[in-house]
Amino acid sequence: xxxxxxxxxxxxxxxxxxxxxxxxxxxxxxxxxxxxxxxxxxxxxxxxxxxxxxxxxxxxxxxxxxxxxxxxxxxxxxxxxxxxxxxxxxxxxxxxxxxxxxxxxxxxxxxxxxx
Amino acid sequence: xxxxxxxxxxxxxxxxxxxxxxxxxxxxxxxxxxxxxxxxxxxxxxxxxxxxxxxxxxxxxxxxxxxxxxxxxxxxxxxxxxxxxxxxxxxxxxxxxxxxxxxxxxxxxxx
Numbered sequence: 598x599x600x601x602x603x604x605x606x607x608x609x610x611x612x613x614x615x616x617x618x619x620x621x622x623x624x625x626x627x628x629x630x631x632x633x634x635x636x637x638x639x640x641x642x643x644x645x646x647x648x649x650x651x652x653x654x655x656x657x658x659x660x661x662x663x664x665x666x667x668x669x670x671x672x673x674x675x676x677x678x679x680x681x682x683x684x685x686x687x688x689x690x691x692x693x694x695x696x697x698x699x700x701x702x703x704x705x706x707x708x709x710x711x712x
Numbered sequence: 713x714x715x716x717x718x719x720x721x722x723x724x725x726x727x728x729x730x731x732x733x734x735x736x737x738x739x740x741x742x743x744x745x746x747x748x749x750x751x752x753x754x755x756x757x758x759x760x761x762x763x764x765x766x767x768x769x770x771x772x773x774x775x776x777x778x779x780x781x782x783x784x785x786x787x788x789x790x791x792x793x794x795x796x797x798x799x800x801x802x803x804x805x806x807x808x809x810x811x812x813x814x815x816x817x818x819x820x821x822x823x
Contacts, residue, residue, distance in 0.1 A: 640813040698744045703755035
C-alpha cells in the first residue's frame with residue numbers, strides 16, 4: 598500500500614538554527630499538508646499546498662515557516678530560526694483530491710526537539 | 713474560532729465492553745467528519761468517515777447529528793488492540809480540506 602514517508606524521524610537542533618523537514622507524499626496525490634502536534638496537545642493544521650503554491654495557512658504558519666516542492670516527489674517544511682516552542686511532532690499528509698471528504702494520509706512524523 | 717471538543721478520558725474498559733465517545737464541533741459550515749485513531753507517538757490513521765445517515769464498519773459505529781453539531785463513535789466488543797487515542801476530526805468550511813482535530817479521547821482496554 599502506498600504511504601507518505603518523512604525524514605528524519607527525529608531532529609534535534611539548537612534554538613535559532615534552521616531546520617528542513619522532508620516529506621514524500623503518495624505519488625499520485627496532488628494536495629499536501631503539514632500539521633504539528635506539541636506533546637500532549639491536539640494535532641494542529643499549519644499549511645496546505647497545491648499546484649506549487651500555498652492554498653491555506655493557519656496563524657501558526659508565520660514568516661518563520663516556508664514550504665516548497667523542490668522536485669516532483671519531495672515536499673519540505675523549513676523553519677528559519679527555531680524557537681523552543683517549535684518542539685513538536687510534525688506530520689505531513691497528502692490527498693489525491695482537494696475535496697473535504699478526501700482521505701488524508703499521514704506520514705509517520707518528524708519529532709523536532711529544539712534545545 | 714473553530715473548535716472540536718471531546719471527552720477528555722481516559723476510558724478504562726475490560727475486553728468485550730462497549731464504549732462510546734462523544735464529540736461536538738463549533739463550525740456549522742463543516743462538511744466532512746471523521747474518526748481517526750492515534751497510537752502513542754504515531755501518526756493519526758483514518759478509522760472511518762462519518763455520514764449523516766450513520767455508518768458501521770464491523771464493531772465500529774459512527775453517528776452524526778448536524779442539528780446538534782454532535783458526532784459519536786461506538787466500539788462494541790472491545791479488543792486489547794483497540795487501546796489508542798480516538799480523534800474526532802472535522803474539515804474546514806467551503807469544501808477546503810484542512811482538518812480540525814479534537815484533542816482526542818484515550819481508550820485503555822484491559823484483559
